[in-house]
Amino acid sequence: QPDAPEAWCQLAATLITASRGIASVLEKGDCFDAARQAVERALAIDPGHGASLLQSGQFHTMMAYRNGDDPARGEGLLERAAADTRLTRRQRAEIAFYRGIAARARRRARRQGALRRVADDRPVVQGGDDRADGVSARRWTPRSSTTSCRRS
Numbered sequence: 001q002p003d004a005p006e007a008w009c010q011l012a013a014t015l016i017t018a019s020r021g022i023a024s025v026l027e028k029g030d031c032f033d034a035a036r037q038a039v040e041r042a043l044a045i046d047p048g049h050g051a052s053l054l055q056s057g058q059f060h061t062m063m064a065y066r067n068g069d070d071p072a073r074g075e076g077l078l079e080r081a082a083a084d085t086r087l088t089r090r091q092r093a094e095i096a097f098y099r100g101i102a103a104r105a106r107r108r109a110r111r112q113g114a115l116r117r118v119a120d121d122r123p124v125v126q127g128g129d130d131r132a133d134g135v136s137a138r139r140w141t142p143r144s145s146t147t148s149c150r151r152s
Helices: 003-018 025-045 050-067 072-082 089-121
Strands: 124-126 139-140
Touching: 003 050, 003 089, 025 050, 050 089, 050 124, 072 089
Parallel strands: none
Antiparallel strands: 124 139
């Protein structure tokens, strides 16, 4: 049925399941793209369709987790999905699971940001032409003088 969000949502789930049996990364990507389009179609029919919001939230949350991005978009979709009273117990459990993944993604993104800031704060000492190609090597030393670890 072209006007039933459940049918589009089921098509998306079937495409994602089918992608697991495909070896080619490009073909897997085609399955995920088609699944994303099916979910978008379901949400165009019913913007509050919980199962479709859940699928979209899962997708965006996992993308954020894998890429080290902010999971806010996925969390928002999961929040909207949770408001749908038509969801099953299993779907509600999936929302809880993906909220946990979103929290892990947020912690990972914060940790990566902190590590970048620490790396940016390290003093860089320019060395002489000590490499064979004549290019100056960059060296850093920790700010604390109590440590004996030095890298050159």
